[in-house]
Amino acid sequence: MIRLPHAALFVVATTIASLTPLARAVAQNPPPEAVVIGLRYDPGTKPGVLVLRVAGSSGDSIRAILQRDFDYGDRVNVIAPDETGIPDTPTAGRNGNYPLYARLGAHALVQATPTATGLHVAVHNVADAKVARVKDFTLDGAPNSREWRMSLHAISDELETWIHGVRGAAATRIAYVQGVRGSRLYVIDSDGAFPTAVGDDVGALSPAWHPKGTHIAYSVLGARGCCQITIFDFASGTSRQIPAVGMGLNTTPVFSPEGSVIVYTHGEDNGTDLFATTVFERGPARRITVGRGTDNTSPTFSPDGRRLAFTTGRLGHPEIYISDADGTNAQLLTSFNFGDQNYRSSPDWSPDGRLIAFQALQKDGQFQLNTISLRDKSVKQLTSDGSNEEASWAPDSRHLIFSSTRTGSKQLFVLDTESGRWRQLTRNGGVRLPAWSPPLKR
Amino acid sequence: MHSASRFLTLSVVALVALGACKRKPPAVAAQPPQQTPVSNPTPAPAPPVETCDAACREREANARTAAVASATAALTATIYFHYDASDITDDSRVKLDAKVPVMSQNGTVRIRIAGHTDSRGSDEYNLALGQRRAAAAKRYLTDRGIDGSRIEIVSFGEERPTCTEEEESCFSRNRRDEFEITAGQITAGQTTSR
Numbered sequence: 001m002i003r004l005p006h007a008a009l010f011v012v013a014t015t016i017a018s019l020t021p022l023a024r025a026v027a028q029n030p031p032p033e034a035v036v037i038g039l040r041y042d043p044g045t046k047p048g049v050l051v052l053r054v055a056g057s058s059g060d061s062i063r064a065i066l067q068r069d070f071d072y073g074d075r076v077n078v079i080a081p082d083e084t085g086i087p088d089t090p091t092a093g094r095n096g097n098y099p100l101y102a103r104l105g106a107h108a109l110v111q112a113t114p115t116a117t118g119l120h121v122a123v124h125n126v127a128d129a130k131v132a133r134v135k136d137f138t139l140d141g142a143p144n145s146r147e148w149r150m151s152l153h154a155i156s157d158e159l160e161t162w163i164h165g166v167r168g169a170a171a172t173r174i175a176y177v178q179g180v181r182g183s184r185l186y187v188i189d190s191d192g193a194f195p196t197a198v199g200d201d202v203g204a205l206s207p208a209w210h211p212k213g214t215h216i217a218y219s220v221l222g223a224r225g226c227c228q229i230t231i232f233d234f235a236s237g238t239s240r241q242i243p244a245v246g247m248g249l250n251t252t253p254v255f256s257p258e259g260s261v262i263v264y265t266h267g268e269d270n271g272t273d274l275f276a277t278t279v280f281e282r283g284p285a286r287r288i289t290v291g292r293g294t295d296n297t298s299p300t301f302s303p304d305g306r307r308l309a310f311t312t313g314r315l316g317h318p319e320i321y322i323s324d325a326d327g328t329n330a331q332l333l334t335s336f337n338f339g340d341q342n343y344r345s346s347p348d349w350s351p352d353g354r355l356i357a358f359q360a361l362q363k364d365g366q367f368q369l370n371t372i373s374l375r376d377k378s379v380k381q382l383t384s385d386g387s388n389e390e391a392s393w394a395p396d397s398r399h400l401i402f403s404s405t406r407t408g409s410k411q412l413f414v415l416d417t418e419s420g421r422w423r424q425l426t427r428n429g430g431v432r433l434p435a436w437s438p439p440l441k442r
Numbered sequence: 443m444h445s446a447s448r449f450l451t452l453s454v455v456a457l458v459a460l461g462a463c464k465r466k467p468p469a470v471a472a473q474p475p476q477q478t479p480v481s482n483p484t485p486a487p488a489p490p491v492e493t494c495d496a497a498c499r500e501r502e503a504n505a506r507t508a509a510v511a512s513a514t515a516a517l518t519a520t521i522y523f524h525y526d527a528s529d530i531t532d533d534s535r536v537k538l539d540a541k542v543p544v545m546s547q548n549g550t551v552r553i554r555i556a557g558h559t560d561s562r563g564s565d566e567y568n569l570a571l572g573q574r575r576a577a578a579a580k581r582y583l584t585d586r587g588i589d590g591s592r593i594e595i596v597s598f599g600e601e602r603p604t605c606t607e608e609e610e611s612c613f614s615r616n617r618r619d620e621f622e623i624t625a626g627q628i629t630a631g632q633t634t635s636r
Binding site: 224268311389 | 526554556562563564565566567569570571572573574577580581590595596597598599601602603
């Protein structure tokens, strides 16, 4: 499937063949898969990272999770050569083995050693042939438990910061709903582990995370129609409705970046508009948009909390508008040509503030994901296979979770917006409306 | 159009049936029972009294039942919309016009209008679109004199489809307003007297 340039193959083969007997053995094998992926995804800008074998009964799990987190982060090349003969301990000096790691493409080595409370981790700089940084980490819970794995994801995220300066997004979860009639709320780890039902509500829709990851807001479609805004508290395991929200249509809640206010869609006889109210204290509901009978829904905050983007039908078809957080200065964000399939919706503002992801209906009736730059309004289409909807940014502002029909039934997928690489997260049908959490552990 | 025609036809049938019942009493009075004693002279015959035998009462009850059914059918008839639109179509206008007298003559009746959409479009935007469709039907009725407090509107968006095929014949059946009676009762007399 992936073809290496002949010149690159020649250089790699020649270089490896000139090394130690061990390296010769490596050269006789086909190119390791991770290295191939690295060449495909521009190796010049991504450091190679080799995770050394980890001792102990959980060592293989620890190594596999760290490798997978680095791989899913898409910012490093995970070097995973044939195991035979790769030394577990880097040694410096005249007869040291750092050059061997360098020949395998590693710029950094991750050496993890189990301790009584967790892991002692050393990251080696291969070029300098020395340890660059060490730290003792705590691992929560029993090995391979949900808490234990989340602790390990947090270690991966910090190690990524050490290696290339940007924190990873592995220690996160994704909230979503599953089912059409009687949809239920779930969360799943960012690597696809532990899909878990949250709360008891049947008819849950449009989940949104609190910026601290402590709560999820969502709307609940009842037997008599849509919907009430509900908040689930992970600490107590209970949910409650927001008292200020009146009767009628109440959907698409979203927390303000500082977490005390919730903005949501409220609809009665005269259209649907955005409203705001306090989350943890009793307060009135305050109207934000004045749509004059049109639909205004799916709000998303800028990271500084000063602006909102939302879907509105005030032009006669759904488009993305942007306004100040109080609803003033509303203006069209997504330009369109008359005669197009004018349907753009479901915006999500990236955590770094640079882009807004949204979905646009194509002439073939399928939705495709796009981003629009807040700086110059340039639009980039991200998907083309199947119908792709409901994008939500990861905390790294690089990956998106979204629902797609590209493999048949609607499933959740993760897309690397820079390389176009994607992976399937869920395997159960009828999964939709995903929301990526903030970092849940540091 | 089709349901409204059926409603009108049923109403006419009901009226004719009731009318037939009322014409019968004079015929009964013209042929008094044979067992009437002849020895006692009787006063002058009383003016004809409208009576209704069991068969007549059954026909009348059936007519009333049919009238209630047709009025209920008119009031709960589903209306349909074009893609991504909440405008009332000509067909829907006929159906809504048939609901107005039922609502106005049955003052205790309250209804809930539930707006639905097809599966295309954003799940979240479709909830708003369903609300707008329900509101459009409510506005049509209130503009014709029906008290708005008797009409509740809700939306189900695309969450309650009547069919799931990804084709226009199914899409068009899902783009709809459903009408449900939530309180009060439709009575035949009020319905057939119009």
